[in-house]
Each structure stands twice: as structure tokens, then as C-alpha cells.
Amino acid sequence: MNGAKWMLLCAGLAGGCSAPRDHEEWRVDLEHATTLIARQELESASKLLEGSLEEPRDDAARLQRFHTAVLLVRTHVAAAFGAPFLPSARPPTGAEWALDAQPLAPARSTVAHCAAALHWVGRARAWYVEVDGFDAARGKELLPPALDGVAPRDALAYVQLAALACYGRLRFGDRVEAIFAGMEPLADFERCETLLAAVRVEEALQPWIYAGGFEHWVANDEPRAFKFAVRALEASTRTRTFGAREHARLAEWITHGSEFVFRCPSCDTLADPVLFSCSVCRRPTLEFEPEPRTLAK
Amino acid sequence: MSRSILGAAVVSCVACAGPLRTEAPPSVLPPSAAHGFPAQKLDGLVFASARFDEHYDEAFGLDLARAADVLPIAVTVALRGPGQDEARAWLNPERFAPELVLADGTTLAALPPRVVAKRVAERYGERVESKGLATGLLSPRGTSGWLYFDLGSHTDLELDGATIEHSAGGRTRALAIDESLVTFAITLDDREQDFCVGVGR
Numbered sequence: 027m028n029g030a031k032w033m034l035l036c037a038g039l040a041g042g043c044s045a046p047r048d049h050e051e052w053r054v055d056l057e058h059a060t061t062l063i064a065r066q067e068l069e070s071a072s073k074l075l076e077g078s079l080e081e082p083r084d085d086a087a088r089l090q091r092f093h094t095a096v097l098l099v100r101t102h103v104a105a106a107f108g109a110p111f112l113p114s115a116r117p118p119t120g121a122e123w124a125l126d127a128q129p130l131a132p133a134r135s136t137v138a139h140c141a142a143a144l145h146w147v148g149r150a151r152a153w154y155v156e157v158d159g160f161d162a163a164r165g166k167e168l169l170p171p172a173l174d175g176v177a178p179r180d181a182l183a184y185v186q187l188a189a190l191a192c193y194g195r196l197r198f199g200d201r202v203e204a205i206f207a208g209m210e211p212l213a214d215f216e217r218c219e220t221l222l223a224a225v226r227v228e229e230a231l232q233p234w235i236y237a238g239g240f241e242h243w244v245a246n247d248e249p250r251a252f253k254f255a256v257r258a259l260e261a262s263t264r265t266r267t268f269g270a271r272e273h274a275r276l277a278e279w280i281t282h283g284s285e286f287v288f289r290c291p292s293c294d295t296l297a298d299p300v301l302f303s304c305s306v307c308r309r310p311t312l313e314f315e316p317e318p319r320t321l322a323k
Numbered sequence: 324m325s326r327s328i329l330g331a332a333v334v335s336c337v338a339c340a341g342p343l344r345t346e347a348p349p350s351v352l353p354p355s356a357a358h359g360f361p362a363q364k365l366d367g368l369v370f371a372s373a374r375f376d377e378h379y380d381e382a383f384g385l386d387l388a389r390a391a392d393v394l395p396i397a398v399t400v401a402l403r404g405p406g407q408d409e410a411r412a413w414l415n416p417e418r419f420a421p422e423l424v425l426a427d428g429t430t431l432a433a434l435p436p437r438v439v440a441k442r443v444a445e446r447y448g449e450r451v452e453s454k455g456l457a458t459g460l461l462s463p464r465g466t467s468g469w470l471y472f473d474l475g476s477h478t479d480l481e482l483d484g485a486t487i488e489h490s491a492g493g494r495t496r497a498l499a500i501d502e503s504l505v506t507f508a509i510t511l512d513d514r515e516q517d518f519c520v521g522v523g524r
Contacts, residue, residue, distance in 0.1 A: 073492065076492065076494075077492055102428070112428045112429075112430070113430065114422065114430055115422040115423075115430035115431055115432035115473075115476075116420040116421075116422045116430070116432065116506070135424070135428070135430055137424055137504065137506055137517075137519060138424050138428035138429070138430050139428055141424045141425070141426060141427075141428055141503075141504055142426070142427055142428030144360075144426075145426040145427055145428075145502065148358075196360070196504070196519055197364070197366050197519070198360060198361055198364065200361065201360075201361070271367075
């Protein structure tokens, strides 16, 4: 056997022996993390995922790294809009500044989780370019069942929507608008709903995403903005994750602020921001039709 | 083909039977490619901006990170827009409670200027205290000053230029300061409002 063949054999032995082990180990970590997230054991999930990150040495590992970042986004989003675990440095009473006040146990910080989620959003976006177009059939060996059918572009769409919700929660309206304007499916209400379901956006994020749609359309297309406002308010009653100021703004706009009033096409009943179907005939509020306020009786 | 190459291949195969990974993670992960947060924001009537100046020592005459274990961030808070002159806004020292949120979610409390002043030599104390962001009623022109975020309460954080290195779980992550958030509470017309803004440079 000549030298070149020996080298190929050795390389094959080394590669064939180590690569599957590496990928399998990372796959197991991802599977465990998805289970932890589902159980709301978010701190453990975060530690596991961060610990599993390493510099990838091939395309398969790049795919796993990308999905690790996506799961870290999911973890911090679930914490930000549900069960935070990162401590806040702000004493509940501001005791650091009022030196005589009694120190209390630190609260948990939803803002910290939004920041962390957006940090991993940045990583996922950067790493997406390396995995776009990855052969989906190979995902079965590399990803747990919960992820192997998720195309990288769908995972990226989720990441963008998570970023939208986090920026909304932090009240960076320009960032919300930039994402909304950059995602073409969000422009249409029905397609937006389909996208949120397709990429499994957590319900807790949805009021913020629909509110982003409302803000996007309110200046130019109030009937379209109305649908986003109704859906944001409806989602907020289920999740209790929406901001009080944002809720008040949408409700006030429907009642007084819009240039239109919105009526049930069956029985003319006016839209009520706390009801999501007609109080008379039960027709969904989303089907209410606009009428210029100046013409309204 | 040398024996050493074959030997390396065999060693590699033996090694892969164990739990060790073939490539160790880099000791310092680079800062994220994301662009942080806007360093100024108008939220309702409240405007604020925050800035980290790497040459902050020129403002104080000493390196506060070394001398007092704090990270100084320059902050402006003001009211802007219709109603700014009528609104009653104040930074209530008992509720203000500013914090710095690093990109990985680590939070640092701000220390009152008088506490930081006690950490430095007496000749610098007055300057540190006078440059601190003043609390109390906001005038129509707003207020500008420095917030001093406490690095000393985190043994796992180390300031390195414009980044903070965070060691956790056997790794060190470099976090760009301009990917952080400054948060605080402001009382506006008797209602408390949480506010956050990014940190510019």
C-alpha cells in the first residue's frame, strides 16, 4: 500500500470514528434540552445548551450549533414571557439607593431574559447563513425528532418573530417595525396567523407580535390594523403577558381613536375591545366591517 | 506512510470511545454579531440616552473600574413632546434602582454616587459624587450624569476595554458593553414607569 492510500485510510478511520460520536452527543443534548424546555425547566435547559456549544468542524455540526442557538432563544423567550430565572440586580424597593431601607430578595428579571434572547437571536441569524440549504434528509441523524422536520429558514422565521416580541416588550418600536417591514408574510393578517402556527410561536409572544402588526398598519390601513389589534387583545386575555399601556392603547384606538367604527355585518353592533365576538349574534369581531366614524350614527 | 500517522489514527479511534469531544471550545467566545440596542429612546414623554466612553478616566481623573470596581455609563433623562412642561416627573431615589443588563442577561446594580465616592481617594470623591446622575424632580431640561454599575458584586466579571468577560461553566464569554441595556424606573404623574435604553459608544 502506498503512502497516499495509508493517509486516506487513517483519515477515514479518524473521521469515521470521531464524527458520528460528536454529532450524536450534540443530538442527545438537543433532545434533552427540548424536553427540559417543554417541562419549563428553563435554567437547566439554558445551562445544557450553552455547555453544548462548541466551534463546529463540519456542516453537520454547524446545523446543530444553529439549532442550539434557536433553542436558547426559545428558552429565554419562555422565561421572559413566563417563568424568569435570571436575577435582577434591582432591589424591589430600590434599597441600594435608599440605604436605610430593608434589603429584600432580588426579583427575577424578564428584561434580562429579553436581552439574552436577543443575544442568541443575533447568533442564530449569523449562523443561519452557514446552514441555509443544508440537506434536510440528514437532519434526522443530527437533530432530535422535535427538530428534524424544522427547516433552517422556518427556525429563522421563529427567531425573527421572537425578536419582534422581545423588542416590543422592551418598547423599541423602531426595531419592531424593522422586523415587521422585513418579513413579507407578516403584511397579510391571514398569512401572519399561518406563519405563527407553522413555526410554533409561543402563545405568550403573540400579543406583542400582533401589536407590532397594528403599529405597522395603523397609519396607512386602519381596517387592516383593526384585525391585528383585535387579535393582540384576544391573545392577551389568554396569556396575560401583554403590557398594560399597550393594551390600553389598542382598546382606546378601537373605541375612539380610529377614523372608523367597526360593526358586526349581521346586526350592526359596534366592536367592543373586551369582547371578541358580537355580543348579539356571536359573529367573530375579526369579521366586523369598517364604517367611517364621521358617517356613524 | 509513517507509523506515527497510523498511530495518531488509532489513538484518535480509542479516544472517540470516551466521552471527550475532539475539539475543545475556544476559551473566549467572540462578541455577538448583533448590533445591541438603540442608545437613545423616546417612550411616551420620557427620553433617555446612555453612552459608554472607553476614556471615562479622563472625566474623573482616575480609572474608576480599578479604583472603585464600578463601570461608569453616561446617562441623560429628559421629557420630550407635547405636555413635557406640565408633566411631573422625578427619579425617586427609592424607586429609581438603575441596572445594567449585559447581553447574556447578567445584571449589575448601580451604586449611589456617595457610595462610590467613598471607594476612591478623598481628593477624587467630590468629583465622583458631583458627576453622578442626580435623582429628584426632573427639570424641563432634564438631567445628565454618570451611573456607576457595580462590578465588585460579580466575581465572575472582568472589564476589558469595551467588553466585559463573563466566566461561567468553565467558559469565558466576551460581552460587548454596547450590547447592554440600562434600565430604571421613573415616576411620571404619580405613576411608575419602567424604562430601558441601549448603551452607545
